[in-house]
Amino acid sequence: MIRDLVIENRSYRSFDESKPIGPETLKELVDTARLCGSAVNRQPLKYRLVSEKDEVEEVLSHTHWAGLLKDVVLPPEGHHPTAFIAVCCDTSVTPDPAHAQFDAGMAAQTIMLMASEEGFGGCMLMAFDKEAVSVALRLPKKLSPVVLLALGVPDETVFLCDLPADGSTAYFRDKAGVHFVPKRSLADVLVE
């Protein structure tokens, strides 16, 4: 059921490093993402797979996680993602990377849902140093990274919950480190 998969597919920020996600799995994920819809069917997205430990660590060092949580470093040491997929806009296909944002969102969600189905998980990241990541991955000038997908086998618990009384949508963690993500109710999102 797609709904179950969507519920399971949370943003995870701690991983079991002993269970890597290999390059073949990454390729399978992209092989499905490339079939997604695309504005004017231009298909400007290109995917850089990252699964070698050194490269993963280098990319990770240019990313920012869970900006709302001030007292915790994520992902924790020893619980890093084991792969990234850098979803890039090929500016020789679509000159303005902003035009590829919808395509990238659809591809990213497709990849994350498939990853969930296969027992993996991760986090979409748009808070990263694009220049530094481009250099680290030796991306050709025409490729502009739009979103990074951090992937691995999650080893943390994330629950959805209702919005608190003050209406805040800020995610939070309890003392045990369990991560809660408030979601607006159906009544709140339906326009009367």
Ligand SMILES: Cc1cc2nc3c(=O)[nH]c(=O)nc-3n(C[C@H](O)[C@H](O)[C@H](O)COP(=O)(O)O)c2cc1C
């Ligand atoms: C487009 C997009 C960009 C995001 N960028 C980041 C990011 O840079 N760092 C991060 O820790 N989480 C990032 N997230 C994850 C969000 O914080 C997360 O989706 C939100 O807290 C809700 O949690 P959920 O995904 O479990 O529903 C991003 C999510 C989306 C959809």
